[in-house]
Amino acid sequence: MEPTLRGRAHKYGKNVDTDVIIPGKYCNIIDHAELGKHALEGLDPEYTSRMSAGDIIVAETNFGCGSSREVAPIAIKASGTAAVIAKSFARIFYRNALNIGLPIFESAEAVDGIESGDEIVVEPASGIVRNITRGTEYRSAEFPPFMRALIDAGGLVPYVEERLAKNAAT
Amino acid sequence: MGMTLTEKILARHAGLARVEPGQIINAKVDLVLANELSAAVAIGVMRKIKGASRVFDPSRIALVADHFVPAKDAQSAGLARLMKEFAIEQGIEHFFDVGRGGIEHVVLPEEGLVAPGELIVGGDSHTCTYGAFGAFATGMGSTDIAAAFVLGEVWLKAPASIKIVYEGTPGPLVYAKDIMLRTVGELGIDGATYRAIEYHGSTVDELSITGRITMANMAIEAGAKNGIFHADAKTIAYVTERTDRPFVVERADVDAVYERTIAIDIGGLEPQVACPHTPDNVHPISEVTREDLPVDQVFIGSCTNGYIDDLRVVAKILDGKRIASNLRVIVNPGSQKVWMQAAQEGILTTLAAAGCAVNTPGCGACFGGHMGTLGDGERAISTTNRNYVGRMGSPKAEIYLASPATCAASAITGRITDPRVVEMAGV
Numbered sequence: 001m002e003p004t005l006r007g008r009a010h011k012y013g014k015n016v017d018t019d020v021i022i023p024g025k026y027c028n029i030i031d032h033a034e035l036g037k038h039a040l041e042g043l044d045p046e047y048t049s050r051m052s053a054g055d056i057i058v059a060e061t062n063f064g065c066g067s068s069r070e071v072a073p074i075a076i077k078a079s080g081t082a083a084v085i086a087k088s089f090a091r092i093f094y095r096n097a098l099n100i101g102l103p104i105f106e107s108a109e110a111v112d113g114i115e116s117g118d119e120i121v122v123e124p125a126s127g128i129v130r131n132i133t134r135g136t137e138y139r140s141a142e143f144p145p146f147m148r149a150l151i152d153a154g155g156l157v158p159y160v161e162e163r164l165a166k167n168a169a170t
Numbered sequence: 171m172g173m174t175l176t177e178k179i180l181a182r183h184a185g186l187a188r189v190e191p192g193q194i195i196n197a198k199v200d201l202v203l204a205n206e207l208s209a210a211v212a213i214g215v216m217r218k219i220k221g222a223s224r225v226f227d228p229s230r231i232a233l234v235a236d237h238f239v240p241a242k243d244a245q246s247a248g249l250a251r252l253m254k255e256f257a258i259e260q261g262i263e264h265f266f267d268v269g270r271g272g273i274e275h276v277v278l279p280e281e282g283l284v285a286p287g288e289l290i291v292g293g294d295s296h297t298c299t300y301g302a303f304g305a306f307a308t309g310m311g312s313t314d315i316a317a318a319f320v321l322g323e324v325w326l327k328a329p330a331s332i333k334i335v336y337e338g339t340p341g342p343l344v345y346a347k348d349i350m351l352r353t354v355g356e357l358g359i360d361g362a363t364y365r366a367i368e369y370h371g372s373t374v375d376e377l378s379i380t381g382r383i384t385m386a387n388m389a390i391e392a393g394a395k396n397g398i399f400h401a402d403a404k405t406i407a408y409v410t411e412r413t414d415r416p417f418v419v420e421r422a423d424v425d426a427v428y429e430r431t432i433a434i435d436i437g438g439l440e441p442q443v444a445c446p447h448t449p450d451n452v453h454p455i456s457e458v459t460r461e462d463l464p465v466d467q468v469f470i471g472s473c474t475n476g477y478i479d480d481l482r483v484v485a486k487i488l489d490g491k492r493i494a495s496n497l498r499v500i501v502n503p504g505s506q507k508v509w510m511q512a513a514q515e516g517i518l519t520t521l522a523a524a525g526c527a528v529n530t531p532g533c534g535a536c537f538g539g540h541m542g543t544l545g546d547g548e549r550a551i552s553t554t555n556r557n558y559v560g561r562m563g564s565p566k567a568e569i570y571l572a573s574p575a576t577c578a579a580s581a582i583t584g585r586i587t588d589p590r591v592v593e594m595a596g597v
Contacts, residue, residue: 015359015448019558020565024537027207028238028246030214042560062360065393066558067537068295070211070311091364091395092295096311146194146325157219160317164221167321 002124005082005103007054011116014060016043018093021064021072035071036078053080056122058114060086064093073102083122085129085140087111098147099156105129110138172423174331175398176366179306179420183289191330191429199230200288200305202318205274205533206235208293210249211312213256216319225260226322232264232283233257234274237533239267242540272505272531275299275387275473279379280507282412286401286419291318296473296555298394301367301386302379303409304401304419309390329395330429331366332357336373338437343589345483346381347475347553347573349373350388351442353434355452363393365429368422373436374399379408380477387474388555391449441589443551444571447559455576455588463570463586466548468499468577469562471529472536475553476504478511480574485517487578487592488524494584499526500542506531526581538563551580 020042022035029035040047040057057076063086064072073096076084083103097104103124110129114120118133127140143151153159173181173188181189183197204212216222225231233253238246250267257265264283271277275296278284286304290297293315300307310324318324334353367389374382382399389397399405401419409417440454470476470484481503493499501521503509509531512518518528529535535542536554543563544550550562550569557569570586579589 017556017558019538019556019561023560023565024539025543025563027537027539028242028249030210030249042558042565062363062393065359066295066556068208068293068297068309068311070208070313088360088363090360090393092309092311095314099311099313144194144327156313156317157215160222160321161220163321164219168221 005054005056005122005124007056007082007120008052009056009058009114009116009118009120010047010051011114012043012057012059015062015065016059017066018064018069018072019066022069022075027069027071029071032074032078035075036080039075039079039081048079051079051081054082056082056120057084058111059084060111061088063089065090068092070096070100073097073100077102085110098150101155105140107138107140110140113138171427172425174366174426174428175304175368175400175420175422176306176331176396177328178422179287179289180326180328182418189328191328193328195326195328196323197289197326198323199291199318201230201232201283201290202315203232203234203274203278203290203292203294203297204315205237205294206249206253207237208312208315209233209253209256212293212316212319213252215313215316219316219320222320225262225319228261229263230322231262231319232278233262234266234271234277235268236271236273237537238539239532240530268530268532270506272508273473273476273533276476276504276508279303280412280505282409285409285413285415285417286405287417291315291324295390296387298389298396299383299387299473301389301396301398302382303405304399306396306398308396329364329366331368332362333368333370333428333431335431335433336369336371336436337433338373338435340373340436340439343575343593344439344441345573345575346377346384348439348442349436350385351444351452351571352439354388354391354444354450355442356432356434357392357450359391359448359450360393362389365394367392367394367397369397369399375402378479379404380479383477384474391555441573441576443576443586444557446557446568446570449556449571458586459588463549464584465497465551465580465586467542467544467550468497468581469535469542469550469552469554470499470574470577471502471504472554473504474555475574476502476508478508480553481508481512481517483574484578485520487575487589488581489520491524491582493525493581497581497584499581500529500535501526502529502535503531535562537561551577551586553577
């Protein structure tokens with residue numbers, strides 16, 4: 001079972017794009033820790049110095065729009081950010097986040113009910129988001145069964161290994 | 171109930187009679203693409219997959235070094251080298267190093283690696299470009315690309331389709347770029363998220379292949395999974411000149427179901443400009459030029475507008491003229507072939523004589539990588555596809571997106587300019 005996440009919220013607006021999550025000039029970096037130092041640099045250069053490990057990014061609609069760079073969710077995860085809660089996610093970012101194991105949650109109500117600095121608890125398995133500061137609770141959108149199975153399997157790599165094993169057996 | 175063009179291609183590649191929007195399928199891929207950035211990460215992931223030592227089919231993988239080429243620094247050189255060594259190890263013949271390729275999305279069609287009815291995934295969001303040829307093509311991240319490398323298939327959620335019908339003839343100096351900017355402005359940058367855009371109408375039937383490329387390329391700018399045109403005689407002629415591989419031309423059924431249908435009249439359309447800082451902040455040029463907007467850099471190139479047709483338009487406007495003082499113009503022909511064609515036609519000389527810097531083909535300037543990065547407080551007008559904060563370098567720079575004609579006109583006057591005014595005045 002995935003452990004409960006707990007941290008302070010850092011709230012941003014709509015259309016947080018991959019160019020501000022990790023600017024293009026850093027896209028030749030392979031080292032995750034190094035990428036993590038630049039998370040959200042184009043939007044909020046102080047983010048990585050202000051946040052603490054386990055904190056949660058909260059954003060309006062269309063989080064992660066733009067490019068397919070997988071280093072975008074990698075940078076967020078490597079910064080120590082525990083999760084992203086948004087009203088909606090751009091398609092490629094959503095896939096990439098699941099594939100690399102960055103927890104993401106979709107809930108318009110939770111986003112509306114959270115302000116920067118609020119203490120947030122998320123139960124990944126149920127998708128329940130609690131705002132400890134304000135004493136409120138929200139339920140994020142359930143993942144479709146196929147994606148839930150991918151998450152439970154530990155991401156895309158174990159899924160591919162299973163398929164390869166199946167192909168080899170037939 | 172019929173199927174859309176996207177549904178038909180997905181169903182055939184999943185071995186199913188039909189697919190419904192929202193359905194999750196496993197689909198066979200015809201081609202998997204990566205550049206040196208997405209490939210480097212994908213290769214790392216592939217090395218971690220137990221039981222995966224070989225790619226599923228080396229002839230169905232294309233690797234293009236284009237983002238930081240010629241290498242910006244030792245780190246970038248390392249990524250390109252990693253990809254080259256992988257190509258050699260796996261026997262991947264469609265490997266394009268700097269000097270033999272160019273921008274991936276310009277190169278693949280040129281090399282006959284894209285055909286109607288095919289299913290293509292790429293580690294680059296602008297992989298949707300190949301929808302211009304009636305293929306289903308979509309961008310993915312590196313882990314998905316690693317999975318496609320070894321399995322030769324991908325999981326996909328079949329998207330609902332938005333049908334856009336364009337009618338009317340574009341006026342002088344109005345191009346596919348203007349039509350697509352207008353479209354992104356209409357849809358919004360998340361207006362087609364998780365959707366396919368299917369382009370229809372007499373306007374797009376009349377468009378050249380490169381015009382359709384420009385439009386399919388920017389489907390992602392509305393958040394779409396893919397953007398797709400029906401292949402016609404022009405498409406088939408283009409493709410069969412470059413490959414003898416058999417392909418299947420699919421058509422949407424007449425009773426296909428669309429989530430919505432949008433009609434866009436192109437008749438009175440002016441040149442369009444996407445203003446800072448999102449590609450859907452689109453306004454007609456007459457509105458934008460109400461304010462005097464001097465520019466520091468004009469950029470011509472990218473997978474959106476780095477084609478020979480685009481360079482011809484720019485050269486025609488700049489022929490015999492000089493660009494304005496106090497600004498620089500950077501031109502990136504999209505590929506080595508485009509570069510050579512432009513050289514043969516005298517276009518590179520025309521551009522250089524006008525004061526333009528002509529770069530090696532590549533993606534560098536468009537995504538703020540290198541070879542044309544913007545500084546603090548600078549303003550650019552560019553033929554590229556994105557103008558997010560910091561996209562081309564400094565987060566304190568401003569990017570306006572426009573057609574090659576509008577960019578060329580602006581290069582002459584030094585400020586954002588309606589190309590129709592420059593042409594009429596013969597400035």
